[in-house]
Amino acid sequence: MLSFSVKTRAQQELVDITPQIRSLAEEHGGQKRLCLVYVPHTTAAVTINENADPDVKRDIIYGLAQMVPEHLDYKHGEGNSPAHIKASLMGSSQTLLIENGQLQLGTWQGVFLAEFDGPRNRSVMVAFV
Numbered sequence: 576m577l578s579f580s581v582k583t584r585a586q587q588e589l590v591d592i593t594p595q596i597r598s599l600a601e602e603h604g605g606q607k608r609l610c611l612v613y614v615p616h617t618t619a620a621v622t623i624n625e626n627a628d629p630d631v632k633r634d635i636i637y638g639l640a641q642m643v644p645e646h647l648d649y650k651h652g653e654g655n656s657p658a659h660i661k662a663s664l665m666g667s668s669q670t671l672l673i674e675n676g677q678l679q680l681g682t683w684q685g686v687f688l689a690e691f692d693g694p695r696n697r698s699v700m701v702a703f704v
Contacts (some may be wrong), residue, residue, distance in 0.1 A: 577701045578602065583693035587640075587661075589632040591697060593685040596671070597678050598647070599701050604673040613700045616688035620659035621699070626685025635689075636664035639664070658691035665689050674696040675704065 579595050592612075614621050624670055625631040639661045649656035669686065674681040680686075688697055 579699055580700060580702075581688050583688070583690040583695055583697060585690065586693050587626075587636050587658075588690050588693065589635060589687040589689065590654045590687075591626060591685050592621075592679075592688050593626065593680070595699070596686050596701065597673045599616070600671075600673050600678050600703075601676045602704055606675055608673045608703045610671040610673050610678070611668060611702045611704060612671065612686060613702075614688060615667070615698055615700060616662070618655055618662050618664045618690075619695075619697050620667060620689040620691070621669050621703070622665050622687050622689055623669055623671075624685055624687060626687075627683045638690075651657045655692045661691045662689070 577599055581590055581592060583590060596612060612621050624635065643657045643660045645657050686698060688702060690697065
């Protein structure tokens with residue numbers, strides 16, 4: 576298993592990790608394989624979405640904020656229940672296809688670490704199967 580770190584800069588943001596995943600795929604991906612990308616955090620997630628228009632990242636954060644308001648009668652003592660809920664909605668892993676050492680993403684797609692309780696140092700784990 577391989578891993579790398581991501582330093583997030585905001586409380587909530589989507590960080591493009593496509594270059595790191597692409598580099599690992601070229602070096603370790605082989606001919607035809609699956610790439611599992613996983614974040615071992617309860618307040619962060621990983622997602623695949625459009626990577627051409629930066630407004631899409633903003634809209635995802637905004638849409639999730641509408642679905643999961645910051646100030647409800649949450650009981651979790653750390654005060655970050657919305658971050659846990661958003662991470663659960665998005666998910667902690669994604670599976671990507673690799674062919675000839677290349678990620679098989681759509682034209683506009685990118686892989687993102689979704690931060691919901693930052694800024695923090697996050698780990699991203701990658702396995703090729």
